[in-house]
Amino acid sequence: MTDVLLPLSIAVPIVAATLPVALGRWDADVGWPVAAVTTLGLVGSAAAVALEVYTGGPFDHELGGFAPPIGIELVADELSAAVFLLVALVSAATLVLSRAIGPRGNAFHSAYLLLTGGLVGVSLTGDLFNLFVFLEIVGLTTYALIAADRSGASAYASLKYLVVGTVGASLYLVGVGYVFLATGTLNMADVSVQIVERASYTDPLVQAGFAFIAAGFALKIALFPVHTWQPDAYQRAPDAVTTLVAALVSTASAYALIRVTYSVFTVEFLAANDAITTGLLLVAGVSILAGSGLAVIQSDLKRMFAYSSVAQFGMVVAAVGIADETALLGGIVHLIGHGLLKFGLFCGLALLAAGYGARRVEDLASLARDAPFASGALAVLGLALVGVPPSIGFLGKWYIALGAVRSAGATGGVVGVGIAAVILASTLFTLAYVARVIERLYFAGVDRGDAERGSAAGHAGTPSGGPDGDAGTAVADGGGDAGPETIPTAPLAVLVAAALVAVGLGFAGAGFETLLDPYLTEVFA
Amino acid sequence: MTAASTAIAAQSALDVLGTRHAYVVFALLLCIGLYMMIANPNLVKKVIGLNLFQTAIFLLFIASAYVDGGAIPIVPSGGGTGPYVSPLPHVLVLTAIVVGVSLTAVALALCIRIYDEYGTLRVDTLRELLREEGSLPARPDLPGSEPGSDGGDGDD
Numbered sequence: 001m002t003d004v005l006l007p008l009s010i011a012v013p014i015v016a017a018t019l020p021v022a023l024g025r026w027d028a029d030v031g032w033p034v035a036a037v038t039t040l041g042l043v044g045s046a047a048a049v050a051l052e053v054y055t056g057g058p059f060d061h062e063l064g065g066f067a068p069p070i071g072i073e074l075v076a077d078e079l080s081a082a083v084f085l086l087v088a089l090v091s092a093a094t095l096v097l098s099r100a101i102g103p104r105g106n107a108f109h110s111a112y113l114l115l116t117g118g119l120v121g122v123s124l125t126g127d128l129f130n131l132f133v134f135l136e137i138v139g140l141t142t143y144a145l146i147a148a149d150r151s152g153a154s155a156y157a158s159l160k161y162l163v164v165g166t167v168g169a170s171l172y173l174v175g176v177g178y179v180f181l182a183t184g185t186l187n188m189a190d191v192s193v194q195i196v197e198r199a200s201y202t203d204p205l206v207q208a209g210f211a212f213i214a215a216g217f218a219l220k221i222a223l224f225p226v227h228t229w230q231p232d233a234y235q236r237a238p239d240a241v242t243t244l245v246a247a248l249v250s251t252a253s254a255y256a257l258i259r260v261t262y263s264v265f266t267v268e269f270l271a272a273n274d275a276i277t278t279g280l281l282l283v284a285g286v287s288i289l290a291g292s293g294l295a296v297i298q299s300d301l302k303r304m305f306a307y308s309s310v311a312q313f314g315m316v317v318a319a320v321g322i323a324d325e326t327a328l329l330g331g332i333v334h335l336i337g338h339g340l341l342k343f344g345l346f347c348g349l350a351l352l353a354a355g356y357g358a359r360r361v362e363d364l365a366s367l368a369r370d371a372p373f374a375s376g377a378l379a380v381l382g383l384a385l386v387g388v389p390p391s392i393g394f395l396g397k398w399y400i401a402l403g404a405v406r407s408a409g410a411t412g413g414v415v416g417v418g419i420a421a422v423i424l425a426s427t428l429f430t431l432a433y434v435a436r437v438i439e440r441l442y443f444a445g446v447d448r449g450d451a452e453r454g455s456a457a458g459h460a461g462t463p464s465g466g467p468d469g470d471a472g473t474a475v476a477d478g479g480g481d482a483g484p485e486t487i488p489t490a491p492l493a494v495l496v497a498a499a500l501v502a503v504g505l506g507f508a509g510a511g512f513e514t515l516l517d518p519y520l521t522e523v524f525a
Numbered sequence: 526m527t528a529a530s531t532a533i534a535a536q537s538a539l540d541v542l543g544t545r546h547a548y549v550v551f552a553l554l555l556c557i558g559l560y561m562m563i564a565n566p567n568l569v570k571k572v573i574g575l576n577l578f579q580t581a582i583f584l585l586f587i588a589s590a591y592v593d594g595g596a597i598p599i600v601p602s603g604g605g606t607g608p609y610v611s612p613l614p615h616v617l618v619l620t621a622i623v624v625g626v627s628l629t630a631v632a633l634a635l636c637i638r639i640y641d642e643y644g645t646l647r648v649d650t651l652r653e654l655l656r657e658e659g660s661l662p663a664r665p666d667l668p669g670s671e672p673g674s675d676g677g678d679g680d681d
Binding site for chain 2: 129132133136139140143144147150151152153155156158159162163166167170173174177180181186
């Protein structure tokens with residue numbers, strides 16, 4: 001009976017997405033209630049699915065009653081249930097934020113619902129081509145949302161993302177085409193069987209297929225050499241959109257990479273193709289270092305944490321490439337944890353920007369006096385991102401590094417040790433930029449009034465003028481339009497809750513191991 | 526011996542061109558589309574390159590579905606006699622075309638917005654305008670540029 005929830009969780013948001021636009025003719029404010037009711041339903045559905053999966057084991061739903069491999073199936077297992085739950089909770093929390101700081105129009109809520117439906121689709125589908133369609137639904141709505149503030153700069157950032165993102169999805173489709181040619185099927189579970197029966201793990205067609213798929217996902221996830229769309233897109237998007245996109249969109253692509261690598265190509269494929277594994281680890285390692293390094297030298301807050309995402313997703317991809325049970329557990333925990341942390345961080349930045357016009361590191365000077373809760377939550381989330389225990393950020397990194405070292409011990413290779421060293425170096429870099437933020441928040445030692453005048457003068461003196469092109473947010477005249485100097489209560493409560501959850505989950509290492517164990521055992525059987 | 530093997534290689538290369546020309550065209554179109562996206566400074570032409578890139582993939586699927594002498598895959602009642610061409614890739618391509626059309630629509634809408642705002646569709650001019658407005662970090666080689674400019678925006 002619970003299996004009907006799977007198609008409903010995808011279809012209801014997508015159908016509901018038509019309502020705000022359709023009813024908008026009569027009621028300009030209908031968007032938020034529709035989105036809120038739908039998303040609350042989604043949270044309930046995600047909770048029910050997760051409960052069923054973690055107590056009764058994985059289950060699936062055959063769409064239209066056509067049995068796979070002919071028909072499309074939706075699968076809820078330990079991994080997809082976790083991602084589904086993250087998608088539902090973060091979407092619901094973002095709605096609280098967007099209610100307070102905008103964007104508010106009906107068109108925004110339609111796109112928001114489409115995005116949510118697409119993300120749920122990515123996390124639940126069990127069919128390679130269906131995954132492509134959902135990835136494109138996610139992509140399309142993300143491009144629209146990033147340009148939602150109607151400025152020229154955001155349109156340019158969005159178009160850049162559109163071109164790169166579409167190339168990524170198209171490369172994925174080429175890879176799926178190759179795999180389809182080799183196996184004659186598109187159902188994930190069936191492909192993993194047919195690769196052995198009709199082809200082999202060293203078949204050039206299968207290898208090329210995986211290479212195309214991995215390259216496509218690298219573009220979508222924003223790994224180092226092809227990450228350039230991401231900082232612009234995150235920085236230019238409206239704050240609430242950045243929160244949603246940073247927490248979920250790349251996460252969904254990274255989830256899809258884990259899913260396709262381990263459920264379709266399987267760990268034997270990785271073992272049989274050393275060159276591919278080495279390539280994955282190389283890209284991941286460079287991403288971790290470059291992303292952290294670039295984050296340190298940013299002065300725009302959103303850009304800083306955008307580059308940090310490049311590094312964190314590098315770790316998740318490294319966990320995929322290491323092909324070790326502990327490392328993959330770490331990869332999944334870090335995937336979920338990073339989504340949660342980035343939601344909290346961008347939510348905190350959005351609130352400080354809305355309340356005090358703080359967009360750059362220097363604007364944060366001594367804000368902790370005026371906004372103690374938001375600053376405190378931001379500091380906690382930042383330290384969790386560094387990986388200070390107990391926090392979800394520590395757990396993910398710990399398991400990945402542990403898995404890397406263990407696999408190095410098992411095979412005698414230097415690659416695993418290298419990845420562990422890179423993770424440690426990245427942790428230091430992360431500390432460097434998070435410490436800058438915390439230092440400005442708490443120890444700038446300036447009176448707020450002086451600080452604002454000082455930062456305004458600093459802006460006028462910068463030749464590049466700073467990236468505060470978005471109208472109405474620049475700290476231009478001594479704090480006159482720097483915002484209402486307060487922070488709305490409802491999103492603040494969400495932010496504090498996110499910080500508490502990030503710390504609380506740090507104690508749940510054993511819980512993650514138990515919950516994900518059936519999936520890991522199946523994958524590494 | 527070497528001459529013979531060269532002849533065989535040339536023969537098989539010709540064979541590939543003769544019998545697998547659709548796949549060769551697929552690879553060519555893919556590369557042309559990618560090149561247009563990278564090299565052409567005009568945003569609309571970048572979108573056209575994107576369309577070319579996607580069309581190449583449609584061709585891959587359609588070519589893979591073709592069976593020599595195959596009939597249209599409509600089986601009459603009572604069952605017909607094969608062979609039929611594979612209908613599945615056709616359906617996939619239909620879906621992919623729909624996705625491609627929506628993407629093109631969004632891309633062109635963004636191009637219109639950019640043109641309204643800046644009056645140009647050329648990337649180089651656009652970058653200059655964005656720098657002047659402060660939306661892009663100053664060029665790294667200019668004096669007084671901030672060290673934070675990442676300079677990594679060269680591959681779109």
